[in-house]
Amino acid sequence: MTGRRDTRAVPIPRNAAGDVELSRVCLMIGQLGLGGAEKQVVMLARGLVDRGIETTLLLLSERGPREAELSGSGVRIVSLGYRGLTRPWIDLRGSLKDTAAAMRALGRLMTHLRRTRPQVFHAYLFHCYVAAAPAARLARIPVCVAGRRSLGTFKEGRRGLLAVERVATGMTDFVVANAHAVAEDALRQEGLPRNKIAVIHNGMEERDFRAVAPADLATDLPVVVCVANLRAYKGHQYLLDAVGRLRQWGRPCTLVLIGDGPQRPHLQRQADRLGIDVRLLGHRTDVGAFLARADVVVLPSLEEGLSNAVMEAMAIGRPVVATAVGGTPELLCDRGVLVPPADPQALAQGLHRMLTDRAAAALLGKAAREWALEHLSADTMVERHITLYRTLLEGGRAS
Structure with a gap:
């Protein structure tokens, strides 16, 4: 870990009592798609502005559907115009064209930082935080924070990516993980000192806790809903097998899959082969209505950070069956x-229990909602970030 950088280029204002005044924050993410990380960065940006903090959201590549959620919020959105996000943008096998585009984006990033002079620069996800660290150092930004949102399995066996990340982490002042499992994974992979990382769980807004009208879904069967991109690591193939077992046990259900991805044709063929009722709805912006329609919400992931889909199901009191990976046990313990x-087999048994014992399912859903109301509010998430930023600006370390 390197020492703290010379921050004289960006003065740190203080109030009459001598306390740091946090006034300018810059957040960075790849784009504004419908993923969980994008939802959280949008929520944080709005929360900072609501508290009188000038906030800029830098996008490495392009905008996206979540931009509408920032309309009229006062958050300034700036795109750096990089188009190489089909793979991690620092990949030692990238073409010269990819590298040139990345360098242009890095140049625009540094120009922006030098012009706007934020006090805190907080970058989300690998391709952003490995660029943010050197840019922040060269632009003499007082505090650079890196966000870890998932387990680092994509880096395993890829020594080039690990080496780049370790160099960037050495230039970074602090790391924020969204789950204890994610933090432990970063400590193991990157050799971080424990006083350089903290956990701030994802947040949810008031509207996430409000009841909504259930989606209109034509079926007489119990409804099981899964919200996840259709990628192999999300484990849908095991979920379809589990639903096939439920059918064999005399407990058929309608399985609703919200999300899209390369596994879609394989899952459709598997559903046809098993003779089960699976509705592949693709990406949706009315996820809450389908969660409200669900008898059970399920997440069969093989790996996970901290699932927004599980949190959203908890917020409206839906019973959840999920695999014990990543941060999910932190959400669903008891x-x-x-x-x-x-x-x-275990997934089918869990679903069978929730579909059969409705009283137990209702109790679990109630307990999940009460815990989420106490621990997962957007206000709590935003205030914890502000406290962290101020502590780092004071030159301290968060516990």
């Missing part, structure tokens, strides 16, 4: 049904 990953 408040949901946890099963091993890649185990369709």
Whole structure:
């Protein structure tokens, strides 16, 4: 870990009592798609502005559907115009064209930082935080924070990516993880000192806790809803096998899959082969209505950071069956049904229990909602970030 940088280029204002005045924050993420990390950065940006903090949201590549959520918020959005996000943008096998585009984006990033002079620069996800660290150092930004949102399995066996990340982490003042499992994974992979990382759980807004009208879904069967991109690591293939077992046990259900991805044709063929009722709805912006329609919400992931889909189900009191991976046990311990990953039999048993014992399902849903109201509010998430930023500006370390 390197020492703290010379920050004289960016004065740190203080009030009459001598306390740091946090006035300018810059956040950075790849784009504004419908993913969980994008939802959290949008929520944080709005929360900072609501508290009188000038906030800029830098996008490495392009905008996206979540931009509408920032309309009229006062958050300034700036795109750096990089178009190489089909793979991690620092990949030692990238073409010269990719590298040139990345360098242009890095140049625009540094120009922006030098012009706007934020006190805190907080970058989300690998391709952003490995660029943010050197840019912040060269632009002499007082505090650079890196956000860890998932387990680092994509880096395993890729020594180039690990080396780049470790160099960037050495230039970074602090790391924020969204789950204890994510923090422990970063400590193991990156060799971080424990006083350089803290956990701030994801947040949810008031509207996430409000009841909404259930989606109109034509079926007489119990409804099981899964919200996750259709990628192999999300474990949908095991979920379909589990639903096939439920059918064999005389407990058929309608499985609603919200999300899209390369596994879609494989899952459709698997559903046809198993003879189960699966509705592949693709990306949706009315997820809450389908969660409200669900008898059970399920997440069969093989790996996970901190699932926004699980949190949203908890917020409206839906019973959840999920695999015990990543940060999911932190959310569902004694408040949901946890099963091993890649185990369709255990997944089927968990779903069967929730679909059969409605009283137990209702109790778990109630406990999940009460815990979420206490621990997962957007206000709590925003205030914890502000406290962290101020502590770092004072030159301290968060515990």
